[in-house]
Amino acid sequence: MSEDTIAIRVSHLSKEYRLGGPQEPYHTFRDAIINSLKAPLKIFHNTPSVEGFWALKQVSFEVNKGEVVGVIGRNGAGKSTLLKILSRITSPTGGTVELHGRVGSLLEVGTGFHPELTGRENIYLSGSILGMKRKEIDAKLNDIVSFSEIEKFLDTPVKRYSSGMYVRLAFAVAAHLEPEILLVDEVLAVGDAVFQKKCLGKMGDVAKEGRTVIFVSHNMSAVRQLCHSCILFDKGQIKEKGTPSTVIEHYLAMSSSETSKFVLMLDENKAFQLTGIRILDKSGNENNNCNCDYPILIELKFIVRTKIPGLYGYMTIQRNDGTIVIESDSFDSGPNSLDDLNPAEYLFHVQIPARTLGVGNYQIYLNFTSHFNIASFNVDSPGIVYSFLVFDETSPRGNNRGGYFSTKLIWENVTFNAKNS
Numbered sequence: 001m002s003e004d005t006i007a008i009r010v011s012h013l014s015k016e017y018r019l020g021g022p023q024e025p026y027h028t029f030r031d032a033i034i035n036s037l038k039a040p041l042k043i044f045h046n047t048p049s050v051e052g053f054w055a056l057k058q059v060s061f062e063v064n065k066g067e068v069v070g071v072i073g074r075n076g077a078g079k080s081t082l083l084k085i086l087s088r089i090t091s092p093t094g095g096t097v098e099l100h101g102r103v104g105s106l107l108e109v110g111t112g113f114h115p116e117l118t119g120r121e122n123i124y125l126s127g128s129i130l131g132m133k134r135k136e137i138d139a140k141l142n143d144i145v146s147f148s149e150i151e152k153f154l155d156t157p158v159k160r161y162s163s164g165m166y167v168r169l170a171f172a173v174a175a176h177l178e179p180e181i182l183l184v185d186e187v188l189a190v191g192d193a194v195f196q197k198k199c200l201g202k203m204g205d206v207a208k209e210g211r212t213v214i215f216v217s218h219n220m221s222a223v224r225q226l227c228h229s230c231i232l233f234d235k236g237q238i239k240e241k242g243t244p245s246t247v248i249e250h251y252l253a254m255s256s257s258e259t260s261k262f263v264l265m266l267d268e269n270k271a272f273q274l275t276g277i278r279i280l281d282k283s284g285n286e287n288n289n290c291n292c293d294y295p296i297l298i299e300l301k302f303i304v305r306t307k308i309p310g311l312y313g314y315m316t317i318q319r320n321d322g323t324i325v326i327e328s329d330s331f332d333s334g335p336n337s338l339d340d341l342n343p344a345e346y347l348f349h350v351q352i353p354a355r356t357l358g359v360g361n362y363q364i365y366l367n368f369t370s371h372f373n374i375a376s377f378n379v380d381s382p383g384i385v386y387s388f389l390v391f392d393e394t395s396p397r398g399n400n401r402g403g404y405f406s407t408k409l410i411w412e413n414v415t416f417n418a419k420n421s
Contacts, residue, residue, distance in 0.1 A: 005102060007181055007212040008063040008086070013095035015056040015081050015236075054079040057236045059095070065180075066210040068203075070223035070244055072251055073233035075383050076265070079216045082233070083107055083183050086214065087173020101212070102130045102181025106171050115159035119150055119169055120144065122158055126173045140176045147202070149173035162310075162371050168195060175202050181212045182269065200226065218365055218383045220248050248322060271308055272368060273380040275345070276301035279388050288388040292406040296352040296390075298364065304341045308379065310371035311338045320361045324354070325404050338368075355406045357390045359399050364388075 056078045063069050071079050085096060087105040087119065104126075113122045123144055127137035145151055148168040150161075158166060160171040174182060200222055207213055207226065217223055223230060223244055225255045230247035232240040240247050264274060280297040281287040290296045317326040328350065330338045336347070367377050392406055394400050 004222070005064050006062055006098070007065040007067070008061075008100070008214070009096075010062070010082075010086075011060050011096045011098075013056055013059040013082075013085065013097060014054065014088070014093045015078075016084060016093040017053045017055055018086055019154045036364065054236050055403070056085075056092070059236075059238055061231060061238065061241065063212060063214070065100070065212055066207070067229065068207045068213040068215065068227045070227035070230040070247075071214060071216045071233060072218070072220070072223060072230060072248065073239070077233040078236040079233050080107070080185055081236075083185055083214065084217060086181075086183055088290070090399060092239065094372055099181060102178075103181045103183065104130060104177060104179030105175040105183040105185075106167075106174040107185045113158050113170065118157055118158055119148075119161070120170070123173055124146070126244050127177050130179055131176055132177060137177070140178070144172045144176045147176065147198075163369050164195070164371065167247045171202075175199075176208055179211070181266050181289045182206060183214045185216045196369040219324075221324065222322075224248060224322060245353050259411055264385070267378075267380075268305075271306035271377040273313060274300065274368070274382050274385065276365060277364070277366075277386050279386070288386070289360075290357075292357060292359070292390050293394055294391045295354050296357070296388075298350040298352070298386075300348045300350065300366075302345050302348070302380075303345050306377065307340060307342060308370055309340055310336075311341065311368065311379070312336050312371070313338050314367045314369070316365045317352070317357070318363050319404070320363065322405070325357065325362070353409050355408060358403045358406045359390055359392050359401060361387065361389055 009179065059062070059078070059082070071082065073079055081090070083105065084107065085092050086099065087103060087107060089107070114125065120141075124134070124137055124143065127134075127140075145154055147163075148171075150165050150169055153161065153165065158169070160167070171184075174184070182203075203213060203215065203226055213226075215223065215227060227244050230242065230244040231238055232247050232251050240250055264276065266275065267273060276299075278286045278299050279288050279290065280299055281290070282294045313330040315326075315328045316324045317328075318324045330336050363384050365384050367381050367383070369381070370377070370379065390406070392401055395401050395406070
């Protein structure tokens, strides 16, 4: 790549996190002096070992100006760590990053806004951080407010916003204040379907304007639609780079061949967390090979550590090419079944009726959030958590029958009735 065309250059980037070991306490200046006098005595004590975890290891790539790059991979692969380093939220352990242009980012609900400031004040704060003049921000203010749909709450402190309002405003600011480089994480999954479609449309407009976008997502259809190229991360390293279609195909094949279930890491700091998922057959046994003639029963286990008002769940069933076949949320069967649950462990069943899904390989995507501002809660957003196969052994064409659905249609001969009517 020519130096004039490069927007992002990442060279041998690594990030190590320390797991376990003693926590560093708060020390006063007096403590520091006393500890320095005691230091010679410490040679007689064993220092507990601290395990290191490499979230990124020797990652290198370049992105051209005006390029839209999708970053995909399983949870824990290093995608979000990469964006946090690019956003200067965290520092790398090793390697270098070159950014040519102003950077706007939308990473997590609660990131980038001051909770005590109003929506209007946070818009100007974000613009100032990007190096924009007040006149430039003034020119964009109406577009930001219109896109975010928070006119009535513009002068309300954002700590009183719901998570949906928060994300709408955050995305509007990130997309409209014209950073040369826009970094977007899976946070878009917090919004409803209409909002997600609106955001994806805006990201398409941003790309057409020649700005650079790094897009981290589990939505393979969106990655395929928006991105010029794609990077697959696995265990902190780049597994593959190339066209979206090729990389996505290899990623989904890799996910399906490795295991039907994805590792769910327990985190005691999360107020709500998915702890288990499996598919049960008609006999109640776990089985990820599903006969379409019977209901598919998805069993979810989760733990509520802190009562969260407005908590709800969102699920998609998608084919291996990223096409979403079914969307569902915890409102489908009536009142929200996850709202205001007391701290405890819970077991939920979600049933897909018989002869709904067509033959093929599928993945389950899950996200949890709240209608209210959840910036103070740590809620699990697990992403793709399970893969399974649907087969058909009773239809005449069986597994050769194409289509997204296995529904049998009625073919009725009405010729005689038509002649006599």
